[in-house]
Amino acid sequence: MNFGEVIPGVDYRKRDAVYAVILDSEGEKVAIMVQNGKGFLPGGGIEKSEEQQLCLMRECVEETGFNINIERYIGNEKQYFQSRQNEYIMNNGYFYAGDFGEYVKPPIEDDHELVWMELDEAKRMLFHESHLWAVKKTLIKE
Template sequence: MIRRYGEAVKPGQHYRRRPGVYAVLRDGDHILTTFQQNPKPEFQLPGGGIDAGEHPIAALHREVMEETGWTIRIERRLGAFRRFCYMPDYDLWAEKLCSIYLARPVRPIGPPTEAGHSAVWLPAAEALTLLGNAGDRAFLAQAMRHPR
């Protein structure tokens, strides 16, 4: 059973399953987040949807680069969670299946290429209150409890 975070499932609403992959990017006691301006301003773990036929690890590298401009080294998978939400950019009600990895930022290549995103370093303890969804916060807390 995969734990669910966030809003309750709306009875009668059809949700499309959308697998995604995200990273807790630690460097000491700071994490690299992405700040997404729209549809509502919020801090997030970098990552996103896995394209059809794309390997999840390749998707994670691509998404982190698009949203932060950094290359990464993946250390291990932390787990997964589900959340049900409306995605206004896609006009889609989605069941997001979010796989979370612990990774290290390696090198900044340039600014984020995804519109409306910026890379923001936060103290990990502060990120626990600023990340926009409960699943991200739970996996950051897990990573902080078990750093290696």
């Protein structure tokens, strides 16, 4: 399944990325990174030759200050969108479920705020449909 509108004739730049779905201990709230009024799952772009899980661990520390304990792979989905810089992007997202480990250092991304949200609030806040898909898939106990 792909998310977002694919505009015929538009050349989309492929961006490989990895994200974490982290639920609270009751499984009622999800960790969301809020940036410029929009919500995203913790994670980000995979650097050249970087392994997915190592990227996710690096991104979580950079954004949240916490290590992540990766529990399982959720899946891969593509999200087509236009960035704030008017670039057309196909975000090739890999999603993992996990939980936060120890706090290791202050986050380096000052414009990101870690917020715990109930699912209904997360549905309204998440910018990408693929992120909501991953949260829903995590809530279905497999």
